[in-house]
Amino acid sequence: MKVAQKSIKFFTIALIALFSATIFASGSDKKHDNQNDGGRVNTKEEVEAYILHHIKDSHDFSLYSYTGDDGERHHLGFPLPIILWTSEGLVTFMSSEFHHNDDGHVIVEKKGLKFAKVHSKILELDKGAATVSFDETHHATNAHKVLDFSITKSVVGILLIGLLMIFWFSRLAKQYKTKKVPTGFSRVLEPLVLYVRDEIARPNIGDKHYRKFTGYLLTVFFFIWLLNVLGLTPFGFNVTGQIAVTTCLAIFTLLVYTFSGNKGYWMHMLWMPGVPVLIRPVLAIIELAGALLIKPFSLLVRLFANITAGHIVVMSLIAIMFTLKETMGVVGATFLSAVLSFLIILIEVLVAFLQAYIFTMLSALFIGMAVEDHAEAH
Amino acid sequence: MYNLIGAGLVVIGAGIGLGQIGGKAMEGIARQPEATGKIQTAMIIVAALLEGLAFGALILGKG
Numbered sequence: 001m002k003v004a005q006k007s008i009k010f011f012t013i014a015l016i017a018l019f020s021a022t023i024f025a026s027g028s029d030k031k032h033d034n035q036n037d038g039g040r041v042n043t044k045e046e047v048e049a050y051i052l053h054h055i056k057d058s059h060d061f062s063l064y065s066y067t068g069d070d071g072e073r074h075h076l077g078f079p080l081p082i083i084l085w086t087s088e089g090l091v092t093f094m095s096s097e098f099h100h101n102d103d104g105h106v107i108v109e110k111k112g113l114k115f116a117k118v119h120s121k122i123l124e125l126d127k128g129a130a131t132v133s134f135d136e137t138h139h140a141t142n143a144h145k146v147l148d149f150s151i152t153k154s155v156v157g158i159l160l161i162g163l164l165m166i167f168w169f170s171r172l173a174k175q176y177k178t179k180k181v182p183t184g185f186s187r188v189l190e191p192l193v194l195y196v197r198d199e200i201a202r203p204n205i206g207d208k209h210y211r212k213f214t215g216y217l218l219t220v221f222f223f224i225w226l227l228n229v230l231g232l233t234p235f236g237f238n239v240t241g242q243i244a245v246t247t248c249l250a251i252f253t254l255l256v257y258t259f260s261g262n263k264g265y266w267m268h269m270l271w272m273p274g275v276p277v278l279i280r281p282v283l284a285i286i287e288l289a290g291a292l293l294i295k296p297f298s299l300l301v302r303l304f305a306n307i308t309a310g311h312i313v314v315m316s317l318i319a320i321m322f323t324l325k326e327t328m329g330v331v332g333a334t335f336l337s338a339v340l341s342f343l344i345i346l347i348e349v350l351v352a353f354l355q356a357y358i359f360t361m362l363s364a365l366f367i368g369m370a371v372e373d374h375a376e377a378h
Numbered sequence: 379m380y381n382l383i384g385a386g387l388v389v390i391g392a393g394i395g396l397g398q399i400g401g402k403a404m405e406g407i408a409r410q411p412e413a414t415g416k417i418q419t420a421m422i423i424v425a426a427l428l429e430g431l432a433f434g435a436l437i438l439g440k441g
Binding site for chain 1: 419433
């Protein structure tokens with residue numbers, strides 16, 4: 001009983017810490033870095049530009065920026081390494097050399113090549129060009145993209161969560177050797193592990209095969225869930241809202257269920273038994289499109305769109321305090337935005353779990369379809 | 379302009395669909411409370427599929 005009380009207490013403290021952290025986010029977000037004037041957000045256009053800037057990945061980690069007594073913008077945060085594969089080979093430097101500039105005015109020269117950062121993309125200037133020139137649609141005319149292997153903010157988030165997962169789960173595994181009941185944070189993880197195994201993997205894949213895939217499903221579940229929760233903290237991560245990340249996860253699921261499919265699965269996909277022969281090729285096209293395109297596409301779009309939409313909604317509600325400042329007064333607009341963003345963040349905590357659950361659940365469902373026994377049919 | 383109207387129509391459709399799923403699941407649970415777990419799982423899966431469709435329409439409509 002005492003143990004249960006203690007874990008509830010821990011959980012409550014963790015929840016309160018999480019929520020106070022997200023409230024801190026709404027307080028500090030307004031002073032974030034902005035590509036137009038170094039961080040000030042007042043008009044609707046600036047709010048929109050700022051939100052779109054947040055949704056994208058960035059090359060530096062900026063927490064907070066303010067105007068000092070000398071009238072200059074100061075940025076709190078730390079630079080991240082930029083790793084490029086250019087026409088001259090590997091080029092590395094720190095993102096601080098761009099001085100938080102995002103419209104191509106600051107040129108960095110390395111190995112005789114010139115680089116500029118435009119809308120979070122690093123461009124290599126053509127030979128002989130000194131500055132980036134743009135056409136009417138704001139596309140650079142004398143610069144081209146390079147292969148970018150930089151440690152961006154999202155990569156930092158993925159590495160952070162990956163290391164935390166290795167640490168937490170190896171500790172959880174070790175505790176089973178010495179103790180009967182895991183202690184500390186492992187006690188939060190254990191029921192979730194059991195939940196994924198008993199409620200997601202076993203019923204969807206079947207008793208015979210589920211053990212083989214539980215490892216993959218657990219990894220995917222905790223990876224998505226922890227990154228979703230990380231996205232709600234004030235550090236401005238938006239990892240599962242990057243379409244590249246969700247595409248990768250969907251491709252993993254695609255590979256798992258494609259390569260674990262048994263004879264019956266391929267038979268039903270390519271040469272459906274029990275229907276007239278003339279219809280079989282038509283069905284094969286539909287089945288192939290469903291298995292190779294539609295299933296992974298729906299997986300990746302759902303996660304990406306949910307998390308991105310969630311971030312946009314939270315930040316739009318925070319932006320109420322700027323957009324409604326004239327009509328409602330500073331206090332009224334701030335109060336309204338604080339209440340609304342608090343409530344929507346509560347929903348986002350639920351969505352963070354739900355999306356991880358749904359991704360894992362559908363992965364398990366697709367794997368289950370691939371490995372189920374078709375012998376008893378027909 | 380038209381893509382936005384289309385996206386709006388899809389969202390209306392998705393709203394009707396979600397209402398149907400939720401309502402029918404409630405009915406099912408009221409009739410057979412012992413099957414709550416299974417009904418909830420199926421409900422969430424169908425809702426997720428529908429949601430994927432609606433979000434896809436939103437993204438295509440905005441682009």
